[in-house]
Amino acid sequence: MKAVQILGDKSCPKIVTNHSLKTPEPENDDILVQVYAAGITGDEVLWPEVYSTPTRIPGHDISGVISAFGPVYDGPLKIGQEVFAFLDADRGQGQAQYAICSPDEVAPKPASISHAEAAALPIPVLTAWEAMAEHGRIRSDMRVLVTGASGAVGMLFVQFGKRVVGAHVIALASAQHHSALAELGASQVVDYNTPDWERLISDVDVVFDTVGGDVLAKTWETVKEDGVIVTVGDPPPPWAFGRGTAVESIGNPGVRYLHFIVSANAERLRKASEMIDGGRIKALAVKAFPFREAEKAWLHAQQRNRGHKVVIEFDDASHDASAGKK
Ligand SMILES: NC(=O)c1ccc[n+]([C@@H]2O[C@H](COP(=O)([O-])OP(=O)(O)OC[C@H]3O[C@@H](n4cnc5c(N)ncnc54)[C@H](OP(=O)(O)O)[C@@H]3O)[C@@H](O)[C@H]2O)c1
Incomplete structure (x- = not known):
């Protein structure tokens, strides 16, 4: 699968794209999400977890569809369902075509916004x-x-x-x-x-x-x-x-x-999803970059005075800089 990686170390991080990483397999009650869009927090290059994971894949915020479940998953979500998720602070690895989530990280995506907009929201x-x-x-x-x-x-x-x-x-x-x-x-x-x-x-x-x-x-x-x-x-x-x-x-x-360091909470994401669809809460403005421009996206996400959140889209063919609905 395609994924973004952060190589080097905190003092000299290097953002690269990799087209041949192994697709993860869901175990236990895991949820495998096919990621359409993943959000960037520019400061993530300072966060420790990416430097301690063998894949070196950053990213905690994703939006996409459920691709598979682990063998003992028994929750309410369905294959093919559109979801967004916060991948726990210790783990991440969301900036990839597929990401493993636990049930307490995933909620139905707000239906009224695009995957790019939804990927900007969890953190x-x-x-x-x-x-x-x-x-x-x-x-x-x-x-x-x-x-x-x-x-x-x-x-x-x-x-x-x-x-x-x-x-x-x-x-x-x-x-x-x-x-x-x-x-x-x-x-x-x-x-x-x-x-x-x-x-x-x-x-x-x-x-x-x-x-x-x-x-x-x-x-x-x-x-x-x-x-x-x-x-x-x-x-x-x-x-x-x-x-x-x-x-x-x-x-x-x-x-x-x-x-404090933020915790996963699927119930809060689910309620926020309803508030967004109900018009009570407004989604964030986003600027979307295709996967091939991941390095540029990360540089942009680290700039001040942006006024929008930066996301990476994994389906280059349907990339739309104005973040139109998928
Ligand atoms: N501990 C956790 O669990 C956790 C969770 C989420 C985020 N964070 C951290 O929280 C921070 C905010 O995240 P975010 O996603 O909201 O970032 P963001 O979208 O980049 O926003 C940063 C904000 O800080 C302002 N700012 C930056 N430097 C400033 C300065 N010297 N004086 C005044 N304002 C300044 C920016 O204003 P301008 O636009 O005017 O530059 C902007 O409004 C980041 O450092 C992030 O790493 C931590």
């Missing part, structure tokens, strides 16, 4: 949902700040925070994205290019940071004394994975803060 949907429901525990009476709001995760979080929960959502993003974020439901938009932007924002119950570094550090100025800061920004802060405490916590002892 952003699941990360935003987990931050909202589990780590931030956001309620309608809360003021919430999301950094990197114009990014894939941020745009889903704005929508969940406002349209699903009804919170006051403050979106931090460059000015060019402000009108789009207001349309998605942001209650307030702030430009990170404004000097001392953190002084324009106060009394925040929950910060959801998707940027990290200086931006994350500044959010400590915005949060209430008993507020919460949740981050997924890459690279993770020095205190992540139980490696110590945040220096800012010394002056803000009541603030709870945490970093």
Whole structure:
């Protein structure tokens, strides 16, 4: 089968295409998906799992059709069904013509969008949902700040925070994205290019940071004394994975803060699929590249100010840069 590979190491990753990898076989209750499109998160070159898998195939976000089941699969999905999936953070290997999934990773694809659009969604949907429901525990009476709001995760979080929960959502993003974020439901938009932007924002119950570094550090100025800061920004802060405490916590002892890695959750994907088909949540804009241009796709996915998610399509013949429906 055809697959993308990341060779080299984290300090010097090399994206290549390979046309002769072995198609994986489903075991136990595995689900084998024929991948039509696979999403890219540019920072995946920094994630450890691809360097520890023998295939070196990256990719956690896919959309396609079910091709086969392992011998003991007894769930509700059917051969030929259109699905999208998040392949667990430890595993990945989605940027290939075929990918193995477990039942808790796969859900019916939203029918109203293309495979390219569906492949852009699993990580952003699941990360935003987990931050909202589990780590931030956001309620309608809360003021919430999301950094990197114009990014894939941020745009889903704005929508969940406002349209699903009804919170006051403050979106931090460059000015060019402000009108789009207001349309998605942001209650307030702030430009990170404004000097001392953190002084324009106060009394925040929950910060959801998707940027990290200086931006994350500044959010400590915005949060209430008993507020919460949740981050997924890459690279993770020095205190992540139980490696110590945040220096800012010394002056803000009541603030709870945490970093997390997104978990698979087929039920959340299934509900998000219904919300998209019902018009409650808007899918992300995507730019699709054919498999043969995988390296170009990865370079594009690592650029700032894109405003869209990058996906690789595996069926070159039906490739459509405008992401038309398959
Ligand atoms: N831990 C996890 O489980 C997990 C899960 C998903 C994602 N992530 C990480 O979360 C981050 C966001 O993911 P994504 O898919 O949303 O990425 P994305 O679509 O590339 O969006 C990144 C966002 O961050 C903004 N940004 C980048 N650098 C910035 C800076 N210095 N100051 C202010 N804003 C800045 C970008 O704004 P501009 O467009 O203006 O540049 C953009 O809005 C990535 O680092 C990703 O690796 C982690």
